[in-house]
Amino acid sequence: MISLRFRIIASTLFIMFLIITGSYLVIQDIQAGIIEGEFRDKGFLLANNLASEITNPVLVNDIMGIRNSVDALRKNYPDIEYIYVADSQGIILVNTFEGGFPKALQNMSKPSNETKEYVFDTEKGIIHEFSVPVFKNIGYVHIGVSENRVRSQILDASRKLLLLSLSAMFLGGLFIYFIGRWLTGPILELTEGANRINNGILDQKIQISSRDELGDLARTFNEMASRLNQKITDLVASKEQVETAQKYLETLFDSIEDGIIVINMDHEIIRTNKSFLKMIGMSEGEVLGKTCHDLIFKNVATWQEKKECPVNRLLETRTPIRIVHETYSDGTKKILELNASFFSDKKDLINIILVSRDITQQKMLEEELVARNRELTIINEISKNISDTFDLDKLLSQTLENLLSLTGMQSAGAYILDESNGSFDLRIHTGRRGDTDEKIFPHIINSNEKDAGFLSVHIPLKSKDKVLGIIRLCNSEPRIFSSKYHELFSAIGNQIGVAIENISFYNNIKYLKEFNEEILNNVNLAIHVIDKDMKILTINNELLNLSRGMFKKEQIQNMNLFEAFPVLKAKRVDMEYEHVFKTGEIFMSEEKMEYYGEFIFTSTAKIPLKDKNGNVERIITVIKDVSSQKKLEEELKDSYDELKLTYMKLKELFQMKDSFLSNISHELRTPLTSIMGYTELMLDENITEGQRQKLETILRNSKRLSMLINRLLDSTLIESSNLQLDMQMLSIYDIAVLAAEDMRSMSSIKDIPVSIEIPPSLTVEGDRDRLTQVFSYILDNAIKFTIKGEIKITAEEEKNYAHIKISDTGIGIPADKLESIFDKFYHLESSGARKYGGTGLSLWVSKNIVEAHGGKIWAESKNTGSTFHILLPERRMNERGRSK
The missing domain is CATH 3.30.565.10 (Histidine kinase-like ATPase, C-terminal domain)
Structure with a gap:
């Protein structure tokens, strides 16, 4: 419904709008006419003034004078687009067109005795051309003036007039608005007060203080509202107390995590909370009207059992009960803790409040904790066995006993990898012997199989993805193990696998230690190891032999090197050790020293042992007694001198041989040359066939002998490098x-x-x-x-x-x-x-x-x-x- 105030203000504003709009249009039209008239008068005035100014130049045909007047006029009035002057024949004397006189204006340049105005619509806008004759029609002046500036003035004037009209309309509207509010304010206030009373808002008074009829009516409404407000306040206070208590109880009933149901004497559920609905996965409509036997005590089947159900016991004994009950919901087992007690309403109707708490997870956690505790105990024992012993059989035996105790299986066997054929051989067995194979093969790892009437579980014993053995658990009845058991088996298998590898590594180290000690004590080199404090850490038997029995092994170990062998300090051997510790390089040396009353020769190598950072931690000193070698060297030196003397004598003999061969060869070549020459001459003579054969034999053998001599000479030249x-x-x-x-x-x-x-x-x-x-x-x-x-x-x-x-x-x-x-x-x-x-x-x-x-x-x-x-x-x- 449109209010009275709106109708008054709207009608007054519409009338004012019509008046101001009409005034704006009339004034705009008048103002435009005035501006256009002034523009036209100014155009003809400029044309007449120019015509008067160029009268003399036109009479004497002074083109330059006309040009100067035209340029001066155009410079003073920027609105002039063009000017051209024609003579009485219509010939153009002067024009301001830069690109030549336009063809469209050629007809306009013809003689005309009248003052005229032409209007053109061009690309630059609307142009008015004003044409006037020059002194008795001796010529004609044409001035083209752009209308743009005039239009701009008209538009500017219209905008100012529009702004003035809008301002007047705005001020008039404000005036009308406030007058309307002043006239209709008391009526609206009275109407709003009546509506507030109708809507129950009684604490706000109608603010009208006038002394007229409206003021009396407002005071009557205020008194009536005050009396109603007092009565309603009292009723609301009582209602709020009741609603608060009820809301608190309902909130507590629905927000408690325990499921709550109210059961009547017939075991029917008459009320429930959200937690119980969530617990059994049903809606309120599905639950209400059903009995507790349908939803909770599902295992109470017969009538006799129903009579003995916990609710009946409560009704008989009148004593609150508390029990733990197992039930199933959607095939899922749930364990509930139930608390039941009596409740009597104001009509003395007896109901039973049954509070149920789902403790399934709690029970599962308790069982899980017990199982985990047991598993951890087993793993602890296995870990303790691993750390306490390096006896593989003992470790495997204890592990099998722990696994049988953990799983309840009847027998167990431990198989160790035979790397020669890839099979796993039985090492330890516990339990029934009938379940045991002497060998098993890798394809059964991680498989559970029912074999000969009992279930077998195989646990691989791994180290770095390499299977070193298998533990086999057997039972006469099938057993199913959860994924947690599989994880536990895998963890135990990995631990035992690492232990097997460690035991193998330990045995290898033990063997290598004994082997190295055997080598160290049987090698024909004296060896000792020292640390940075020059303390002797290790020695071998050869060093004891080198010390000529002055020390025993137990005495010299952990002694300072220079205390045990003072002669080394005197020989500045400590500088050699400092060099090795500092540079990390091997130091080789040979010494001759008096060693406990005996001169011996030794060849020594000081070899650094470095840590992972490259720092020298220890030095291995390898000493070889070369006394006998030195004696042999002296004997060899004497033998070498004798051989050298013999070699010189042989060299002289060899030179004599070469000289002899050279001389004898030359001596033989001279007669051979003569023999071959005479033989060839004789072959040219007339001789018998028998003589020819004999001469050819002589020549052939002479040549062979010559070749032999040449070869001997060549060998001599080659050997002498000549x-x-x-x-x-x-x-x-x-x-x-x-x-x-x-x-x-x-x-x-x-x-x-x-x-x-x-x-x-x-x-x-x-x-x-x-x-x-x-x-x-x-x-x-x-x-x-x-x-x-x-x-x-x-x-x-x-x-x-x-x-x-x-x-x-x-x-x-x-x-x-x-x-x-x-x-x-x-x-x-x-x-x-x-x-x-x-x-x-x-x-x-x-x-x-x-x-x-x-x-x-x-x-x-x-x-x-x-x-x-x-x-x-x-x-x-x-x-x-x-x-x-």
């Missing part, structure tokens, strides 16, 4: 041909052809005679050891080397002799006798000549036939890498 080479670029092909020619007579006699397959362009740097000598020696051997077949000489270039191969089809060379054939005076023997003859120098000389050229020679042989490889550089390199 082998000289005449280096030049040589064709391998030419050298091979030359060597083959030398051996032609021998190859012809045995009918063994020699083939040469060498590129003529293949060259090396070398000594022609020496390389020919090498080829001849190898061909000589090839012909000698080849009974039937052929000899082939090939060569090719390989990475700046010439690779020559001389192959035959002879008897071959054993694999174990391929390197020995290049030794001096070496012969291949057959049947224990020299069958093929020779000095054994040719291959040795060849090897030295090839190596003198910077090359390499070797032989290959497979069953039959041999191949000699010669590798020669194409250009010989000196020590700096340049060709010689």
